[in-house]
Amino acid sequence: MTPLVAISGLSVSFDGAAALHGVDLSLAPGEALGLVGESGSGKSVTWLAALGLLPPHAAVSGSVRLEGAEILGAPASTLDRLRGGRVAMIFQDPASSLNPVLTIGKQIGEALALHRGLDGRARMAEAKRLLDLVGMPDSARRLSAYPHELSGGQNQRAMIAMALAGRPDLLIADEPTTALDVTIQAQILELLASLRKETGMALVLISHDLGVVAETCDRVAVMYAGRIVEEAPALALFEAPRHPYAEGLIGALPLLDGPRRRLTAIPGTVPDPREAPPGCAFAPRCPKAASACAGAVPALTEVGPARRAACFFPLRSTPSRAERKVTA
Amino acid sequence: MTPLLEAEGLARVYASRRGVFGRPVAVRAVDHVSLRLGRGETLGVVGESGSGKSTAGRLLLGFEAPDEGEARFDGAAMPPPGSPEWRRLRARMQMIYQDPLGALDRRLTVAAQVKEPLDIHGIGAPEDRAARAAELLAATGLSARIGARRPHELSGGQRQRAVIARALATRPDLLVCDEPVSALDVSIQAQVVNLLSDLQAELGLAMIFISHDLRVVRQISARVAVMYLGRIVEEGAADDIFARPVHPYTKALVSAAPAPGKTGKRILLEGEPPNPAARPSGCAFHPRCAVAVPRCRAEVPSLADLGAGRRAACHLVAPLSGQEAA
Numbered sequence A: 001m002t003p004l005v006a007i008s009g010l011s012v013s014f015d016g017a018a019a020l021h022g023v024d025l026s027l028a029p030g031e032a033l034g035l036v037g038e039s040g041s042g043k044s045v046t047w048l049a050a051l052g053l054l055p056p057h058a059a060v061s062g063s064v065r066l067e068g069a070e071i072l073g074a075p076a077s078t079l080d081r082l083r084g085g086r087v088a089m090i091f092q093d094p095a096s097s098l099n100p101v102l103t104i105g106k107q108i109g110e111a112l113a114l115h116r117g118l119d120g121r122a123r124m125a126e127a128k129r130l131l132d133l134v135g136m137p138d139s140a141r142r143l144s145a146y147p148h149e150l151s152g153g154q155n156q157r158a159m160i161a162m163a164l165a166g167r168p169d170l171l172i173a174d175e176p177t178t179a180l181d182v183t184i185q186a187q188i189l190e191l192l193a194s195l196r197k198e199t200g201m202a203l204v205l206i207s208h209d210l211g212v213v214a215e216t217c218d219r220v221a222v223m224y225a226g227r228i229v230e231e232a233p234a235l236a237l238f239e240a241p242r243h244p245y246a247e248g249l250i251g252a253l254p255l256l257d258g259p260r261r262r263l264t265a266i267p268g269t270v271p272d273p274r275e276a277p278p279g280c281a282f283a284p285r286c287p288k289a290a291s292a293c294a295g296a297v298p299a300l301t302e303v304g305p306a307r308r309a310a311c312f313f314p315l316r317s318t319p320s321r322a323e324r325k326v327t328a
Numbered sequence B: 001m002t003p004l005l006e007a008e009g010l011a012r013v014y015a016s017r018r019g020v021f022g023r024p025v026a027v028r029a030v031d032h033v034s035l036r037l038g039r040g041e042t043l044g045v046v047g048e049s050g051s052g053k054s055t056a057g058r059l060l061l062g063f064e065a066p067d068e069g070e071a072r073f074d075g076a077a078m079p080p081p082g083s084p085e086w087r088r089l090r091a092r093m094q095m096i097y098q099d100p101l102g103a104l105d106r107r108l109t110v111a112a113q114v115k116e117p118l119d120i121h122g123i124g125a126p127e128d129r130a131a132r133a134a135e136l137l138a139a140t141g142l143s144a145r146i147g148a149r150r151p152h153e154l155s156g157g158q159r160q161r162a163v164i165a166r167a168l169a170t171r172p173d174l175l176v177c178d179e180p181v182s183a184l185d186v187s188i189q190a191q192v193v194n195l196l197s198d199l200q201a202e203l204g205l206a207m208i209f210i211s212h213d214l215r216v217v218r219q220i221s222a223r224v225a226v227m228y229l230g231r232i233v234e235e236g237a238a239d240d241i242f243a244r245p246v247h248p249y250t251k252a253l254v255s256a257a258p259a260p261g262k263t264g265k266r267i268l269l270e271g272e273p274p275n276p277a278a279r280p281s282g283c284a285f286h287p288r289c290a291v292a293v294p295r296c297r298a299e300v301p302s303l304a305d306l307g308a309g310r311r312a313a314c315h316l317v318a319p320l321s322g323q324e325a326a
């Protein structure tokens, strides 16, 4: 089967400093992929580069294919039709992506005009239907509301409604719930899951919260310093991470049940792209690092069924910490 | 023994304007908050934004005077904010905020800022203070090399360590931390949480740890209070309260918390977080509560002792002993 999206060798540098080093990632139609990693690891840049949304001083190379057709470096007119159409993206802060001087109805209407050619009554009826679909309370009245008149959760719903206007095959949600309270976060995650079921669209969920991603996604890719360092089915990753960085992220996450244990903090911080260490970028923070790790960059290789890791000394596949109970 | 910190019926009312031309309405940011904190204890405070956590923290440290009720520190009433008595007390109570950059002076090195409170409060001989500052930095995992830098030259986690080092300079009895790790990545968050736990155990600090993240609060606290629209709606032992929440709001919070491998239906709360300027009648949670009965609309439930160290404010909750509520 042709993947919906196939990214290969995607590299990005800003003024000579490499932020992305040949990322390979693909997504099947309808699949939900989670992308995790500390801030600055390249999660947003990966998708901004893929959709041609980076500023001119970014040097981008590699390949991004949408159902086999190359879109990296495609003409602006092609990308304009694509974005908000077959591929939609929503961000952490809906207030900054919504136009403050236009009503919600007008903004969804514009997307419908552009991507679906709807006008007049049909356009407004569809805008209302989309607001209903995303669970906006009192949708008819909310069509004439401005973003500042809505709460953070309602604005995020409006953003999602706008993203759905072009009937996307792929929705990229970049930290969509980070700014929201936990009960509203739960509502939005539930909404994304049910929309995926209804529309069959694929989802990329970018988050720094592994808990959020693990629950919503089938597969998870872990990024560090501009590279994918591990890729695995969501539950398998939690039960038995193979890359020490993935293990570190999981160990750093406090749990809500089970016995309390000391968190395993990852020492140090994400390296700045201008000061990338030689070899494996994680080696300076890695408890398992050996001399080989500074000598070369480990490639992302198969370490099990549907699992890849980029480590010279991947962790054993048997859950060595069976006591780390996965929540029921 | 008297508790280190005690609050009785604290309330704080702000005048809030909706829109530029709106008439000001009274917002009870904190309402009827009573709690006790013993020496060396950690109380976690959780709740969604606007539930009054930060306001409660400011009232407990006497940064603001309550409109009703009283806070007592070490058995004595909290002196008025800004008074000489209050300034003297400040050495014994410290606050740590979410944004360390805002709390630090951009022009001074981190070491100089850690030393500053020693000068202000005249702690130790002047010639020993630089060494003491270096000791504090080391205790929070910062080298002398990092101490020589200015705040913007540090990472977020290092800045928060510097703020903690400075807060500890006066050997306080009480630390109030308001969302201290919320802006940090989970890996760095774990570093700071471990640091706070260690310092707390070593120094016998009492701590109020405010956060919207239930997982972090459980990790660091012995006891937890859950706030909703200015009131404490449930309180109990950290290990117990999230395992067996009794208040419908705590249940919803626990159910909403993301966790790997979580399956089964969530309790999804209907609607938006409430607006403190339009506080619902009776139990403020009733419009979002799945089990509300008519009484909940009419009558504010009081925070009742359920036994086993648990308190909850809900008309439908019976004592934990299993006996019928009176």
Ligand SMILES: Nc1ncnc2c1ncn2[C@@H]1O[C@H](COP(=O)(O)OP(=O)(O)O)[C@@H](O)[C@H]1O
Pocket (backbone or CB within 6 Å): A014, A019, A037, A038, A039, A040, A041, A042, A043, A044, A045, A046, A055, A272, A273
């Ligand atoms: N417009 C830009 N100009 C220069 N550097 C950038 C730009 N956008 C991102 N970067 C850098 O690229 C790296 C990856 O950033 P990003 O993808 O935003 O991280 P994440 O989304 O994982 O937090 C970071 O080091 C960041 O500073």
Ligand SMILES: Nc1ncnc2c1ncn2[C@@H]1O[C@H](COP(=O)(O)OP(=O)(O)O)[C@@H](O)[C@H]1O
Pocket (backbone or CB within 6 Å): B014, B015, B016, B027, B028, B029, B047, B048, B049, B050, B051, B052, B053, B054, B055, B056, B276, B277
């Ligand atoms: N100085 C202030 N003036 C007016 N209203 C305030 C002030 N501080 C807080 N509030 C209001 O009080 C309520 C509780 O706020 P806060 O204590 O900051 O909650 P939390 O920390 O739980 O998010 C909110 O409605 C907030 O808008």
Ligand SMILES: [Mg+2]
Pocket (backbone or CB within 6 Å): A043, A044, A045, A174
């Ligand atoms: Mg990002």
Ligand SMILES: [Mg+2]
Pocket (backbone or CB within 6 Å): B053, B054, B055, B178
């Ligand atoms: Mg607050």
